[in-house]
Amino acid sequence: MTVETESSNVDDSNQEAEPVQLLDDEANKNLPVKKKTSCCTGLKAFLAALSFSYLSKTLSGTIMKSSITQIERRFDLTSSTVGFIDGSFEIGNLLVIAFVSYFGAKLHRPKVIAVGCFTMALGSLLTAMPHFFMGYYKYETTSHTASSANLTSSINPCSQHQDVNETLLEVSQSGCEKEPSSYMWIYILLGNMLRGIGETPITPLGISYLDDFAKEEDVPVYVACLHTIAMLGPMFGFLLGSLCAKLYVDIGFVDLGNITITPQDSRWVGAWWLGFLIGGVTSFLAAIPFCFLPKSLKKPEEDNDKTSYGLLENMRKKLTPAQSKPRKWSVIPKDFYTSLKKVLSNRMYFTFLCCSLLQFNGFIGFLTYKPKYMEQQYGQSTSKSNFLIGLTTLPPVGIGIFLGGLIMKKYKMGIIGATKFAFIMSFLAYVTTLLHFFVGCENHVVAGMTVSYEGKPIPYHENAIFSECNSDCKCASNVWDPVCGDNGLTYVSACLAGCTTSVGHGKSTVFHNCSCLAVSSSWTGNNSVTLGQCPKSEDCSMKFIYYTVIQVISGFCYALGGTPAYLIMFRCVQPELKSLAVGLYTLIMRVLAGIPAPVYFGALIDKTCLKWGSTSCGQQGACRLYDSNAYRYVYLGLSAVLRGPSYLIGIFFYILIKKDFQNKKSKPIVNGGREDAPINKEDNCKIKQHLPGSSDVENESCI
Numbered sequence: 001m002t003v004e005t006e007s008s009n010v011d012d013s014n015q016e017a018e019p020v021q022l023l024d025d026e027a028n029k030n031l032p033v034k035k036k037t038s039c040c041t042g043l044k045a046f047l048a049a050l051s052f053s054y055l056s057k058t059l060s061g062t063i064m065k066s067s068i069t070q071i072e073r074r075f076d077l078t079s080s081t082v083g084f085i086d087g088s089f090e091i092g093n094l095l096v097i098a099f100v101s102y103f104g105a106k107l108h109r110p111k112v113i114a115v116g117c118f119t120m121a122l123g124s125l126l127t128a129m130p131h132f133f134m135g136y137y138k139y140e141t142t143s144h145t146a147s148s149a150n151l152t153s154s155i156n157p158c159s160q161h162q163d164v165n166e167t168l169l170e171v172s173q174s175g176c177e178k179e180p181s182s183y184m185w186i187y188i189l190l191g192n193m194l195r196g197i198g199e200t201p202i203t204p205l206g207i208s209y210l211d212d213f214a215k216e217e218d219v220p221v222y223v224a225c226l227h228t229i230a231m232l233g234p235m236f237g238f239l240l241g242s243l244c245a246k247l248y249v250d251i252g253f254v255d256l257g258n259i260t261i262t263p264q265d266s267r268w269v270g271a272w273w274l275g276f277l278i279g280g281v282t283s284f285l286a287a288i289p290f291c292f293l294p295k296s297l298k299k300p301e302e303d304n305d306k307t308s309y310g311l312l313e314n315m316r317k318k319l320t321p322a323q324s325k326p327r328k329w330s331v332i333p334k335d336f337y338t339s340l341k342k343v344l345s346n347r348m349y350f351t352f353l354c355c356s357l358l359q360f361n362g363f364i365g366f367l368t369y370k371p372k373y374m375e376q377q378y379g380q381s382t383s384k385s386n387f388l389i390g391l392t393t394l395p396p397v398g399i400g401i402f403l404g405g406l407i408m409k410k411y412k413m414g415i416i417g418a419t420k421f422a423f424i425m426s427f428l429a430y431v432t433t434l435l436h437f438f439v440g441c442e443n444h445v446v447a448g449m450t451v452s453y454e455g456k457p458i459p460y461h462e463n464a465i466f467s468e469c470n471s472d473c474k475c476a477s478n479v480w481d482p483v484c485g486d487n488g489l490t491y492v493s494a495c496l497a498g499c500t501t502s503v504g505h506g507k508s509t510v511f512h513n514c515s516c517l518a519v520s521s522s523w524t525g526n527n528s529v530t531l532g533q534c535p536k537s538e539d540c541s542m543k544f545i546y547y548t549v550i551q552v553i554s555g556f557c558y559a560l561g562g563t564p565a566y567l568i569m570f571r572c573v574q575p576e577l578k579s580l581a582v583g584l585y586t587l588i589m590r591v592l593a594g595i596p597a598p599v600y601f602g603a604l605i606d607k608t609c610l611k612w613g614s615t616s617c618g619q620q621g622a623c624r625l626y627d628s629n630a631y632r633y634v635y636l637g638l639s640a641v642l643r644g645p646s647y648l649i650g651i652f653f654y655i656l657i658k659k660d661f662q663n664k665k666s667k668p669i670v671n672g673g674r675e676d677a678p679i680n681k682e683d684n685c686k687i688k689q690h691l692p693g694s695s696d697v698e699n700e701s702c703i
Contacts, residue, residue: 131249157500191276362643371385378540418564444533449611497529
């Protein structure tokens with residue numbers, strides 16, 4: 001009502017401004033309460049759709065993470081190769097992220113996001129396709145011939161190898177060239193890359209859309225809600241991955257009674273393809289709401305910030321003929337270069353970028369191989385590892401992200417307070433993570449690999465799988481078909497354990513008269529072995545509980561400062577450059593962290609392998625046994641070394657923030673005492689008017 005009165009007074013006093021006042025009256029008609037309600041409804045609809053898209057993209061990404069071990073075993077890949085497959089998602093982002101972030105903001109953002117979700121769905125479905133074109137999974141075992149021939153219940157593993165081993169090798173080599181699974185993993189790589197292309201517009205365009213049409217004080221809560229709901233994706237993804245890992249890869253097509261391996265076995269492959277089908281359907285459903293959302297919304301007006309003068313200035317801008325003309329395409333590259341130069345020349349943004357880069361390198365490698373670490377270090381199955389990650393690690397992270405947003409709003413944190421809070425929480429999480437070094441387990445006790453046949457430890461990589469106790473058997477050295485002896489030792493195969501007879505069928509097969517068990521010191525029990533590796537000690541189970549508690553605490557602390565840290569990037573750049581800043585940030589994280597981190601983490605993990613599997617062609621397959629101690633120091637140490645220097649850069653970043661926003665530009669009266677007053681929209685406009693190269697469109701966005 002105050003605005004209408006002021007507009008009337010101007011109309012009485014100045015007749016020359018009549019066209020402007022008419023437009024001003026028209027503008028005031030667009031500000032009733034009913035209009036605000038519809039705008040809020042549109043914003044809430046967009047927030048709901050964006051939240052579901054976040055859920056779908058994190059669900060699909062987590063399904064890939066939880067299936068890494070399964071894919072590695074199914075396609076007989078090394079950890080570095082499967083890490084490259086995982087990094088292909090980032091390659092897809094790399095191809096389009098810069099263009100989507102900059103040009104997408106000028107298009108219909110909800111529809112661009114819809115196209116991205118459809119593309120994600122297509123990529124997920126393509127990833128699952130190799131399963132339907134490959135033959136049945138054939139894991140390496142010494143009992144294929146015996147089970148297929150339906151021999152008597154008594155089998156001599158020792159004589160079996162002596163007579164049949166060479167024949168099996170000839171048959172496998174003759175058919176290995178016709179095996180289609182050798183390069184099928186390329187389809188997974190392409191599907192993951194396509195999923196990365198589809199995911200590209202969701203974050204930069206979605207966040208910038210919210211930031212443009214929501215109140216500034218509500219943005220932290222909206223972002224916190226987004227990230228909290230997005231955390232449900234990894235939780236459901238790991239739980240779904242756990243369920244799929246329990247199901248045999250060819251379930252419904254093979255007789256499970258003839259399968260001699262269990263989910264605890266390093267050769268077990270679950271139904272990895274099922275999760276990608278579910279993720280594809282979810283992404284398809286997430287695309288539908290964006291097709292019906294408007295290109296723009298009206299930002300809720302704030303009475304304290306809007307005056308009649310501001311409205312008049314806005315109308316005058318709209319009356320200028322320069323703004324009514326469409327921009328020429330020849331101007332766009334120059335405008336893009338100018339905007340890019342502004343972002344990269346921002347010292348605070350560049351320092352924040354370097355700090356985040358080191359953090360992301362450590363995190364991406366850590367998260368990619370976390371299920372595998374739990375399997376190898378603590379003897380957990382793939383299914384249980386995924387289940388525990390989804391149930392114990394991710395909920396505290398989601399709660400931490402949401403609480404971080406609420407704390408930021410309640411205490412009205414400016415950019416200085418947010419930086420201090422995020423740094424403290426991240427450093428506390430880092431120190432807590434270092435405790436993982438003290439809760440590791442010892443190696444699997446494998447005769448000839450980690451201990452001698454007498455049960456004594458042997459030096460690293462000094463394998464001696466042949467001994468006098470199995471010298472008469474002529475066993476295959478490249479086969480991994482472990483058996484657990486009654487003496488607590490694991491043997492590479494029943495043949496290498498010196499067993500001469502067996503009873504039972506499938507998983508219940510028991511081998512007797514194993515001569516190598518008698519060699520073990522202080523053993524006087526039965527000389528029998530069962531299929532599978534021996535479980536780790538009770539002490540290891542207790543250490544696994546400690547590991548889980550440390551993960552919960554460190555994850556919660558880091559997530560608590562996650563929302564403030566994320567919003568720092570928005571607040572240290574100019575408003576019209578927010579979309580480009582997020583896109584550039586994401587691009588650099590993909591190129592220098594997302595793509596290389598899984599590869600070099602995987603390559604170092606491969607160095608700790610003690611026993612490689614073999615393919616049907618006799619070539620090297622996936623790793624079956626790792627040195628637990630070496631794996632722990634490589635996996636945890638590399639992450640710690642990468643993250644450590646980032647905190648030194650973080651201190652320098654805090655000094656820059658404090659210097660630029662507190663000492664030079666602090667305006668407590670204008671901004672209610674907040675230390676980041678100059679990064680409000682109006683103050684940014686004042687700063688920007690003095691910058692060369694600022695276009696008219698950029699200046700108008702500040703009015």
